[in-house]
Amino acid sequence: MAGERILVIDDSKQVISFLAQQVLPTLGYAPLIATTGRKGLEVAARESPDLILLDLNLPDMSGLDLLRNLNQQGGQIPVILMTAYGSEQVAVEAFRLGVRDYLTKPFEAQEVIDAIERALAEPRLRQDRSQLSEELRRANQALQRQVQQIITLSNIGRTITATLDVNQVLEQVMDAAIFLCRAEEATVWLLDEKTKMLMLVAEKGQQQESFVFSRLPMADSLAGEAIRTRRPLQRVxxxxxxxxxxxxxxxxxxxxxxxxxxxDRGIGVLAVAYRTQPHVFTEWEQFLLSTLADYAAIAVENARLYQQTDKALSQRLRELTALNDVARTVNASLDLDRILQHVIEVVQEMFDVESASVWLMDSDRKRLLFAISADVTAAMLYPMELPVGQGIVGYVAQHAQPALSNDVRGDPRFYGQVDVLTGFETRSILAVPLVARQQVIGVIELVNRRSGPFTQDD
Known part of the structure; x- marks a missing residue:
């Protein structure tokens, strides 16, 4: 491994020139030089070299004394001892003090190279082991975080898909998105199918004034592109x-x-963002957030369906209650005017219309007579008659089937003379026949529903 720094401590200019200028640079090592023991200790303490080439005889102290000083300082720098004359006793003491190798001067370049490689083998192995341990520690940390993220994602998935409150679903989704990728902001945009606009329905993490807009065009936005391509879209x-x-x-x-x-239908977009610093979202983060977005889509749809079903059931319950109320009135009274008045009032409230009235078939079955209304303006029609077949009411009486029109001005069946007489503006009509013993005996007419258009369910 080239690049290690080697400290040469020797007072011989010839040795320093040979090692520091020829051998070590050629092999890619970075030489450091000291010509006295004191200077060598200073450089060793300051630079922490990877290896020391130490002369036994120095002007101010012996190499063995320098070794003792290094040991006292707690240093673990490997040392190769160099000497022009040595003895077995010196060698034994040197190895006792921790010398890794022993070179006798004069030496060849290859001898130095071999000694350096032997001396650095253990530190290199120790460094490799340390690096591997650090890499393993980081990998374990990353794995633990991924496991925690998977557990969190699984728990969130179970929670939000079982939650039937849309607002609660969105709140949990944004919290999870910020946790999974440590984002600064999270938003949820749902697609309005009619306007083809993405509507901001939830936000988390940003300052209150951050979002000065609440919609994005589907056709000309990054969010819209993500839906069109059905893939995560990242910009950094x-x-x-x-x-x-x-x-x-x-x-x-x-x-x-x-x-x-x-x-295969896009219903919205989950977005996460960093405003203060760039962040490249990894494939793992994109996988986690894509899974979360899928959970969110299911949860939002479930909540929507539940709310629609709950609303429909509530409406149906109100309708059944009203019908039972009408049935009790019919069974408890023989007063036709009272019965019709009650029916009209109940129907007007049930369907939230501006006007409701009853027309009854004349005995000759050629005319419809205005009978009663819950609206004062419509009551001005009394005693108006309509030929069977004229207007939407006449059409219903003639064909014995319901009829609805949410745009009467474009409906050829509409008879506008009634509006002329009353000053009332009719926009929509729902009319149903009153049938007894398989014969039409009249028509109930509802006009201008306030809460939306008439439907076939009505």
């Missing part, structure tokens, strides 16, 4: 370039968009 600002512009007033250093896919 270069160190010498300006931040990434998400939209005017919102700049980030790094951003990752994860499409929220549901049966």
């Amino acid at each position: 600002a270069a160190h010498d370039r300006p931040p990434i512009k998400i939209k005017t007033g919102y700049l980030v250093q790094s951003v990752l968009y994860l499409p929220m896919m549901l049966r």
Whole structure:
């Protein structure tokens, strides 16, 4: 391994020139020089060389004394002892003091090379072992974090897919996203199918004023591109370039968009971002966040379906309650006007309409007579008549089937004279026949639903 620093401590200019200028640089070692024992100790303490080539006889102290000083300082620098004359006793003492090898002057370059390689073999092995231990420690830490992330992701997946509150789902998703990649911000955008805009529905981590916008165009945004390609989309600002512009007033250093896919249909985007410093999202982080986005898509859809079902069940319960109320009134009274008035009031409240009225079939079955209404304006029609077949009400009486129109101005069946008489503006109509003994005896008409268009369920 080239590049180690070797300290030569010798007062011989010839030896220093041979080692420091010829042998060591040629092999890629970095030489350090000291010509006295005191200077050698100073350099050793300051530079911590990888190896010392030490002369036995120095002007101010012996090499053995220098070894003793090194040992007292607690140093573990390997030493090769060099001497022009030696004895067995000196060699024994030198090895006792920790010398790794022993060179007798004069020596050849190859002898020095071999001695250096032998002396550095153990430190190199120790360094390699230390590096491997450090790499193993880091790998274990990374593995432990990945295991913890998987456990966390699994727990979150179970939790959010069992949660039926959309707001709670989104809150948990953002917390998890920030934890999994240590992001500074997390946002969730859901797609509005009608407008093709991505609507900001949840945010976490940024200052309150960070988001000066609440929608992104599907066709011209990075978030929209992630949905279209069905793949994570990452952008990282270069160190010498300006931040990434998400939209005017919102700049980030790094951003990752994860499409929220549901049966090959994109319903939104989970986004995580760094605003203060760039961060390259690893493949592992993208995998974790993509899985989280999939969980989020399922959870959001489950919550939506539950809320829709719950709303539908509540509406159905109200309808059944109202129908039972009407049935009790019918069974408890023989007063037709009272029954019709109660029916109209219940229907008007149930369907949230501006007007509701009843038309009854005349005895000759050619005309419909205005009978009753829950609206004062519509009551002005009394005693108006309509020929069977005229207007939407007449159409229903003629064909004995319901009819609805959410745009009466474009419906050829609509009879506008009623609006002329009352000054009322009809926009939508739902009319159903009243049938008794397989004969139409009248029509119930609902006008202008406030809470939305009429539907077939109505």
